Amino acid sequence: MTEPLLALHQVSCHFQRNNEDLAAVDGVSLSIRAGEVLGLVGESGSGKSTLGRIIAGLQRPSHGTLRFNGAVLPEKLQRRRAGQIQMVFQDSYASLNPRMTIGDSLTEPLLARGERRSVIHQRQGYWLERVGLGARFAQRYPHELSGGQRQRVGIARAFLCEPQLVVCDEAVSALDVSVQAQILALLREIQSDLGTAMVFITHDLAVLGGLADRIAVMYLGELLELAPCWQLLNTPAHPYTQQLLAAHPEPTLDRNKVQVIAPRTTELPLPLSTDVGCRFADRCPYALEACRQTPPWLKAQAEGRAVACHRSDDIAGVAPAG
Amino acid sequence: MAMLLFVLLGPLVWQQDPSQQWLSQVSSGPTSGIYARVVGPISTKGVGNVSRLTVLESNTERVQLAWPEVVSVERFRLYRAKQHQSGKGLPLWQGRGRSYTDELQLRRQIYRYTLVDADTGMMLFSTETRPEPAISVFEAQLQELIPASATVYPEYLRLPAHPLGTDALGRDILARLMAGGRSSLFVGIVAPLLFISFGAIFGGLAGYIGGKFDQFAMRSADFVVALPFLLFMILLRIAFGIGPGQDGILPLILAMLLLSWPSSARLIRGQVLALRSQPFIDSARLSGVTTWGIFRRHIFPNVLPVLMVAFSFAIPQAIFTEAFLSFIGMGVSPPSTSWGAMCNDGIKTLLSHPGQLLWPAAMISISVLAFNILGDALRDTADKRSGGVGQ
Amino acid sequence: MSVVAIEHLQLALSGNQVLREVSFSLEEGECRALVGESGSGKSLTAMCLLGLAPPNAVLNAEQFSVMGQPLPAQGHRDWRGWRGRRIAMIFQNPMTALSPTRTIGAQLSECFRLHRNMDRRQARAESAALLERLAIPRAEQRLSQYPFEFSGGMLQRVMIALAVACRPKLLIADEPTTALDVTVQAEVLALLRELQHEQGTSLLFISHDLGVVANIADTVSVMYAGETVESASVASLLRHPAHPYSEALQAAMPRLHSREITVAIPGSPPDMRGTIHGCAFAPRCKHRMAICEDSPPLLISPRGAGVRCWRWHPDYPERWRLQHD
DSSP states (O other), X not given: XXXXXXXXXXXXXXXXXXXXXXXXXXXEEEEEOTTOEEEEEOOTTSSHHHHHHHHHTSSOOSEEEEEETTEEOOSSXXXXXXXXXXXXXXXXXXXXXXXXXXXXXXXXXXXXXXXXXXXXXXXXXXXXXXTTOOGGGGGOOGGGSOHHHHHHHHHHHHHHTOOSXXXXXXXXXXXXXXXXXXXXHHHHHHHHHHTOEEEEEESOGGGGTTTXXXXXXXXXXXXXXXXXXXXXXXXXXXXXXXHHXXXXXXXXXXXXXXXXOOXXXXXXXXXXXXXXXOTTGGGOXXXXXXXXXXXXXXXXXXXXXXXXXXXXXXXXXXXXXX | OHHHHHHHHHHHHSOXXXXXXXXXXXXXXXXXXXXXXXXXXXXXXXXXXXXSOEEEEEBSSOEEEEOOXXXXXXXXXXXXXXTTOOSOOEEEEEESOSEEEEOSSOOSSOEEEEEEXXXXXXXXXXXXXXXXXXXXXXXXXXXXXXXXXXXXXXXXXXXXXXXXOBOTTSBBHHHHHHHHHHHXXXXXXXXXHHHHHHHHHHHHHHHHHOHHHXXXXXXXXXXXXXXXXXXXXXXXXXHHTOOTTSOOHHHHHHHHHHHHHHHHHHHHHHHHHHHHTSHHXXXXXXXXXXXXXXXXXXXXXXXXXXXXXXXXXXXXXXXXHHHHHHHTTSSXXXXXXXXXXXXXXXXXXXXXXXXXXXXXXXXXHHHHHXXXXXXXXXXXXXXXXXXXXXX | OOXXXXXXXXXXXXXXXXXXXXXXXXXXXXXXXXXXXXXXXXXXXXXXXXXXSOTTEEEEOSEEEETXXXXXXXXXXXXXXXXXXXXXXXXXXXXXXXXXXXXXXXHHHHHHHHHSOOOHHHHHHHHHHHHHHTTOSSHHHHTTSOGGGSOHHHHHHHXXXXXXXXXXXXXXXXXXXXXXXXXXXXXXXXXXXXHHHHHTOEEEEEESOHHHHHHHOSEEEEEETTEEEEEEEHHHHHHSOOSHHHHHHHHHSOOTTOOSOOOOOOSOOOOTTSOOOSOTTGGGXXXXXXXXXXXXXXXXXXXXXXXXXXXXXXXXXXXSOBOOO
């Protein structure tokens, strides 16, 4: 088995709030292979965005290690990582400097690397065409573009220096459905052309169907399930995944399909001190007393699948209704 | 812009010494160049016979009057009134002579002299005259219009014009405005430049670095805000050993620098904090831009509009502060002047010659207005460039 | 008598025609969804129904009435009798829709005291009961808390409570679940359905998500570029979309169990600042014909859907041939 591109081991990110120790990300271990697309799914407070930032190097984890291409990365963001891991952001307007032209924003990574002017110009033109905009956009300013157009610029900028890994943090969440489809198609195309590894963070499982190779599900900072895309969508192992799938509104006519989950009784993030047992236990229909006592760890099941649940053997992969 | 041109180039064009005192033209209204008669010392030759109240000599230095003897009148009293005044006016003199020289505050307006019998009050003669402009030999020599030791001098001399008139000490107002403008605008521009830059750098670093440095920066800003300005001014003056009658521009600027930086520091810190969390900064970091590069290409251009606006609003503030301090005597002192000092002087003659206060006050107001408008315009263009509606 | 009857509603803002031709009706107890993307004018329509259109807006309509009564001019004083009591609205972002400086209890009680003339104690009791009904535990304690102490899902439920407190006849929900997690969304939708059936309220549900719409609506009006282009029952819309835009919208939605790549709609919505000639969707439509240069009238499809598309004209396709560009 080849060395994974990026390997995380027990990565945590703690912070202080009101003299309490809270964890946005708690003990996450996973690896990403070169050229693979990993979908990272979670609701608000799951820590997926924080994990994405840790992967990209924008956030320092308080515990755990990251290995990139085999080399252990020191905790400080290293410039040598620069350009090899890029990010596409959710807010396309805020991800561009409002006082810089599109062209300048786009070629900033190349400039930082000290590329020649001719190379920069050529790449700029190529990528603007590639994302469907056209070279004349180079002179425009961010406020002159629509949301979809800006997101295309963000994508161009991320792929421009041919990184090995691109993190997409809710890159399509702020867009209309029709534009979303366009941007997803674009991402898919570029990713498969260049063979870039990708971490696609989203709260909407449905967009991962055509995009991801594997999916990781997060809840309150912990990784609950990791499985190949279709296996997760069709035969989810963790109760939370099952409920996520069940709650997803599908344009079908079966009204009773959408099931309701018991409301949360705790607010997030959980203080570490009360970290007893499985964090999902309060909302889990299968929860036993044992579940509240000891936290489950990520168990490998079959090839490429892992679940963090005490009762995973009992719960056969229940297909969600519909 | 016009202001700057005015004060910098003006004195080159307007060849008048702002300290030059025209004794003959104290507090006069606007005049263009005039010819003044040169008047020597009073001649002591006798007065010939006249038949009625005659004006022998009439200029702003003196008016000489003579009148004939009148039977049965032993003592005379002479009155002077302005042309449209009713009544006899100001009693000037009473006595037995037959001539009198009036040197009392003569202006170039029509005076009416009335001669009256001192004992009975009966009006005897009356005449009117308008004194022509004159300048005494003494002053002419002082102003180096005629050589000091000359005994022969021309009859008429041309005096320079005073478009805005002169102040209470005879100094040309226009020239003083220009010189004063130099002081006022110097303080008004240099001081804000310094303290805004300093505040911005300090606040910007605090916002970007965060952590303990930020805490320290903000606490010291809080501390500075609490200090009293005037007290510091005085302390600095003492520290520099500047006495009460001397120019205090340096301590003035220093005091403003030390005490006014917190507002811009806080402003820029807020901006930097907001900017720092924007994804485009993250993107730049990911692309490998150095911290310095981020400052230069991303933070600075986005902070600049705010900075410029703050600057153009700080200038009027500084001008006012300087004016106020000069007004109370803590700023510049004579003979150098500033608009604030001129206002101070002008107060004294407000009722009789309001121009002396109004002109410097108008200058201050105009420049403040100009900078405020500049600030507004800058802010509007900045808004437009960042997208109009904003993010 | 329909609860809402709108015909040929037009709205102009600073010279731009932002609502060009909006028509729909709502019966008692019905839930109609208003579907469209950003810029289609759906939120603006909702604002007009509450009298909250921008002050410089020019509004024309052949019919614009609620419960048989024509609505007052926008911004008019008479609206006070309508809002809250007969028409209520649930906004998209619960965090910003509630006043952060007042307790939840105060904001809820306000409604009761204003519209139902209760005194303070009664209002508080009613508020607590209502919160319990909406599955907010420990309601009595919660009344004294401030909005920042609630999570998004809870706040949205409070918003719903506020809206239904006075039992309005018409409830307008403007993308109420867009800002919520998908699990919370499911709860909120279930709640709305329950309330609707209980109180017989008519619900106008605005959304861009066909999945959510399928869940909650009886009928749907699809809006594009300021027009209602299709008006049909939910079943009819999902199985047999009549308008090309509805069809394209369905195809563009990512599906959970579909391996197929979603089909994007080429092009982008028209700029509302200029005048639009003919069918607004024509530039992006794969069924485009020459006749589409004229604005299509409102036609009825064989399944009973109201649709603005020349394809449903009785003379189609004999009179016009398909033209592929």
